[in-house]
Amino acid sequence: MVEVVRHRPAGVYAHGPHGMQTTPKLAGKVAIVTGSGRGVGRAVVLKLAGEGARVVVNDLDAEPAEEAANAIRALGGEAVVCAGDVATPDFGERLVSTTLEKLGRLDIIVNNAGYIWNTTIQNHTDEQWYAMMDVHATAPFRILRAAAPYLRAAARQEQADGRLVCRKVVNVSSISGVYGAATQLGYSAAKAAAIGITKTLAKEWGRYNVTVNCVALGHISTRLTEPLTTGPKAIVVKGRELNVGLQPEALDLIHALTPLGRGGTPEDAAGAIYLFCIPESDYVSGQVLICSGGLIF
């Protein structure tokens, strides 16, 4: 078992040489992170808040969303909860208007909400296909469309004022969307769509100084990928019981094939997403970063 050493906990700002405090990288920024009540999204909101961003926590399930927001507040950060299903047609409008009403601006959007619903193609139903498309492709499209008028108006105002403010979109995809994965037909197609959305919007929104990038995750330890040591496991998503988890032997094989020799943590995934949220990546757009410990198939 490898112990992953964290450089510093969320909520504690960086210190430069000689213990001098440096400005948090995301001070003054406002970030939306969908599906941030658990797993990768929760690690992302903690990371962004730890760097000074005020965050909007969204999740299908209100309870974990409130818990994540309270964890941020306990560290001295500011968090607003906008619970709800990102796949609901008017959710994008609600999410963006809540953000602007409560926090007054919008700088970073991380489209992370998602889940798996796996079966071989002969058992793939239309309902399953559309559920995967709805949450991983249609929901990010609607959220980004809802943000477009604000992003355009803000960019025009800043250009008129002679200021250059870079805003950020990060779409969370999967190595399944890049390389495919047996039993994940709808999921992999939807995660590939997230890459298409990324590349097109990077071209459309450069004029507004918005970078649009994608992080394709490999195996990250969350409830979706837990080892099935005591039999099958299921999660309930929108009233449906869906099988999750991996056989311990399959996990061992994945780790053995991974150059870094282990699965990723939610914090590892959040670190990759964070790279596209900070000023150092202001001239990087339309890219897909694979965060998989070096596993590339």
Ligand SMILES: NC(=O)c1ccc[n+]([C@@H]2O[C@H](COP(=O)([O-])OP(=O)(O)OC[C@H]3O[C@@H](n4cnc5c(N)ncnc54)[C@H](O)[C@@H]3O)[C@@H](O)[C@H]2O)c1
């Ligand atoms: N864990 C992995 O190995 C892995 C690998 C590749 C990609 N991903 C992607 O990373 C993202 C996060 O997954 P995770 O592993 O952290 O899973 P998770 O289940 O731990 O967390 C995902 C969160 O998203 C929420 N969510 C699901 N559907 C939603 C909806 N319709 N509206 C709002 N919230 C919703 C869930 O309630 C949950 O809290 C997903 O998009 C997933 O497809 C994960």
